[in-house]
Amino acid sequence: MKNKVYGDHFDWVIEKATSSGGGPPTDVTSGIGHYLLLKTYGKRNGQKASYVSKGISRSDNGACLSFYYFINEQRVGKLTVSILSKSGWVSTAKILWSNTGNQSGNWKFAKVSLPKSLTSQSYDIMFTGTVGTDNSGSVAIDDITLKNTGVC
Ligand SMILES: [Ca+2]
Numbered sequence: 001m002k003n004k005v006y007g008d009h010f011d012w013v014i015e016k017a018t019s020s021g022g023g024p025p026t027d028v029t030s031g032i033g034h035y036l037l038l039k040t041y042g043k044r045n046g047q048k049a050s051y052v053s054k055g056i057s058r059s060d061n062g063a064c065l066s067f068y069y070f071i072n073e074q075r076v077g078k079l080t081v082s083i084l085s086k087s088g089w090v091s092t093a094k095i096l097w098s099n100t101g102n103q104s105g106n107w108k109f110a111k112v113s114l115p116k117s118l119t120s121q122s123y124d125i126m127f128t129g130t131v132g133t134d135n136s137g138s139v140a141i142d143d144i145t146l147k148n149t150g151v152c
Helices: none
Strands: 013-016 034-039 048-052 063-071 077-087 090-100 108-114 123-131 138-147
Touching: 034 123, 063 077, 063 090, 077 108, 077 138, 090 108, 123 138
Parallel strands: none
Antiparallel strands: 013 034, 034 138, 048 123, 063 108, 063 138, 077 090, 077 123
């Protein structure tokens, strides 16, 4: 995965689960592990950070992306998952999934089907966090899994 994406404003950070770090107090994997965190504190409404895979091989059967996400309050921000695919010189981004705040302080599970029409050439998955009007909360992601054996 790479963190420096053209046009975004800041970076996701890998953070250890703690009750004092501003992110969720536990991670999904073990409770005391790490997660990807969008630190919204000090950022402005509309600022973005993107995290992108490094070239996923094509799959003729489609793929299934799953992950856990955490958006602890309303107005904190938005999480968007996009697929970036290349056709010749043209690169297109298509939004596959999006969600905003008010997730009541829990980790939620998400599953996204990638139909074979989108995976017939190599592609990338991009997670984008956008800061909302309330920058006192946080957005986090954990346990990202991609299965290339078919849609979900
Ligand atoms: Ca974890």
